[in-house]
Structures are given as structure tokens and as C-alpha cells.
Amino acid sequence: MTDGPGLKSKLIFWGNLLLGVAIFTYVMRLYGAEALAILRFEISPAALAAFLGVSVSSIVCLSWRWGYILRGLSKPLSLTALVLYRSAGHSLEVLVPSGRLGGDPLRAWLAVRAGVPANHSIASTAVDRTLEIGATAPFSILFAMLLLQHGVPQLERAVVTVTVATAALALGIVMALRKLRSGSGLISALMRKTGADQWPVVDSSMDVIEASEQATVELAGQRPRMIAAFAVGLLSNLIVIAEFALLLHAFGLPTTSVAVVGAIFATGAAHMFPIPAGVGVLEGAQMWLFEMLGHSAEIGLAVGLAVRFRELLWMVPGLIYLIARNFAPSLERARPA
Numbered sequence: 001m002t003d004g005p006g007l008k009s010k011l012i013f014w015g016n017l018l019l020g021v022a023i024f025t026y027v028m029r030l031y032g033a034e035a036l037a038i039l040r041f042e043i044s045p046a047a048l049a050a051f052l053g054v055s056v057s058s059i060v061c062l063s064w065r066w067g068y069i070l071r072g073l074s075k076p077l078s079l080t081a082l083v084l085y086r087s088a089g090h091s092l093e094v095l096v097p098s099g100r101l102g103g104d105p106l107r108a109w110l111a112v113r114a115g116v117p118a119n120h121s122i123a124s125t126a127v128d129r130t131l132e133i134g135a136t137a138p139f140s141i142l143f144a145m146l147l148l149q150h151g152v153p154q155l156e157r158a159v160v161t162v163t164v165a166t167a168a169l170a171l172g173i174v175m176a177l178r179k180l181r182s183g184s185g186l187i188s189a190l191m192r193k194t195g196a197d198q199w200p201v202v203d204s205s206m207d208v209i210e211a212s213e214q215a216t217v218e219l220a221g222q223r224p225r226m227i228a229a230f231a232v233g234l235l236s237n238l239i240v241i242a243e244f245a246l247l248l249h250a251f252g253l254p255t256t257s258v259a260v261v262g263a264i265f266a267t268g269a270a271h272m273f274p275i276p277a278g279v280g281v282l283e284g285a286q287m288w289l290f291e292m293l294g295h296s297a298e299i300g301l302a303v304g305l306a307v308r309f310r311e312l313l314w315m316v317p318g319l320i321y322l323i324a325r326n327f328a329p330s331l332e333r334a335r336p337a
Helices: 004-041 045-070 079-095 103-113 118-149 153-181 187-194 206-220 223-250 257-270 281-292 297-324
Strands: none
Touching: 004 281, 004 297, 045 079, 045 118, 045 223, 045 297, 079 103, 079 297, 103 118, 118 206, 118 223, 118 257, 206 223, 223 257, 223 297, 257 281, 257 297, 281 297
16 A cells, blocks of 8 residues: 555655646647748757757766766766766656656766775765755856846846855755764764654764765765866866857757857756746746846747757656666666776
């Protein structure tokens, strides 16, 4: 018999998915024909090819950074394995509404399956995600401020929220590192304080949790490596800007700096909603923001569909790998570099 929490989670997931599908169906019925006509009207093969190339470089850049961080603890995986695991994690975090964090346990698990020690895999993944959030935050603030100056007053709260969240993140990282360096632990300390370490399933994992915390401290102590990894994160955000600019240009959509920033900002905001794959929400967010910028609803929906095309491209490699590894034993364990 299905337990209560499990049933509730399924109901929420499928309920939100149906809501997203309903929104998507509604906007497509109203503006879909015109939006698709806009996308088909002027496609630039050269810009589309450039977009595909930049998209590949984007995920390679993110994967290399993870491997570079992992190298500070143990022998890294090959770049091919890192790309596959990062892609698989991205596919999961897009499909499952989790604030972009849902794919991290999957890629950490895949790395362990490939021979990386569990504590090194967990620590490198956690540090990689923290640096990614930190490197993205300044761009989010700049994007919100730019859109605010161009007639989207509703984003005034977003500027304050992102700024406060960034400051809180920085403070949280400093406090967490101090606590870890003191040997007090974070997750392990919480488990002991709440008595959760008495549960067999938690008790059996305490050694890994404590070792992961120690590995995190070891990584944090490698300041040049952390600075370089953060710089790569900034570079990856610049690549994303180029990626969106080429995507919009490829389909003959607005390519002003405000339009590119708007498309990126709306995409990020849409994935914060608990809708699987942001179905309907992604398109609706683009329509709302582009209307605020003076464009028609059809243009906004066309941008949303173009971004949806990008989302599918980013998901496909990871999904193919996850499916293939179930049928090809050779993919079950990737060899370290």
C-alpha cells in the first residue's frame, strides 16, 4: 500500500504537471499559430549552427569545472564521463521541479559508480553547485536591474530579493566553513543533535557524511583552485548570454541586449515554480516579460518556444545516456581519466 507522503508527492507532481499542460495548451490555442509562423519565417542556418556549437561549449565548460574541483581531492573522471553525468543530472533537474538541485545527487551517484570515493563525489558536487549559484547571482542582479530600467517595474522586488539572497549565501558559506573547520560538522552535527543518527539508515551513512564534510574543508582550503573554478563559472554565464543571443537571432526574434537578458531572466524564474520542466510556465513567463518590454504576445510565445527548443537540446544527451546505460553494460562504469 502506498504511504501517505509518497502518495501526496505523486499527487502534487502530476497535479502541477497537468496545470502546466493546461496553461501551455491555452496559450498555444490563442497565439500558437502566429508564434510558430514567426519561428518559421526567417531561420538562419548559420546562427543556428553557431548556437549549437556554443551550447556544447557551455555544458563542456560546466563539466570541466566540476572535474577541476574533483581533481583537488582525487584523480578525476574523463571529460566525456563528466559531460555525460552532468547532462544526466541536468535532465533530471529540469524534469523534476527542485530549484535546479535535483540533478546533483544523481551525478554524484554516477561518479561513485565510476569509482570516485563517495565523500569526494559528494563534496565536489556540493562545492561545484555552490560556486555555480555564487557565479550566477551577480548576473541575476544585473539582469533584474537592467530590466527594471527598461519598463518592468514589477522586478523591483526581484532586485531586492536576489541581492539579499546573494548576501545571505555569502554569509552562509563563511559561517558554514568556519563551523566545518572547527570540526563541529554541519549535517553530521544536525543528525546528532536531532537524534537522527540513532536511525539505522542514517547511522550507516554517518561516516560518509563526516568524510564529505572533511573533503569540503579540504577543497575550501585550496584557494587558487576555488578562485579559478569561480572564474570559470563567470565565463559559463557569459557563454549562456551568447547562447541565448544566437538562439534568438537564429529564429529572427528580437536580439537587443534587453531582449536577450529578458529571455534569460524569464527562463530562470520559470524554473523556480514547482511545475515539471516548467511546462506552460516557461512560455507564460516569456510572454509576460516581452509584453512588458513592448512586444506582442505572439513574439513572447515564440521566444518561449525557442527557449523550449534549447531546453530539449540540453536534456537529450542526458536522457539518452540514462536510457543507454540500462542496456549497455559498458556504460555502467566509466573509467577515470
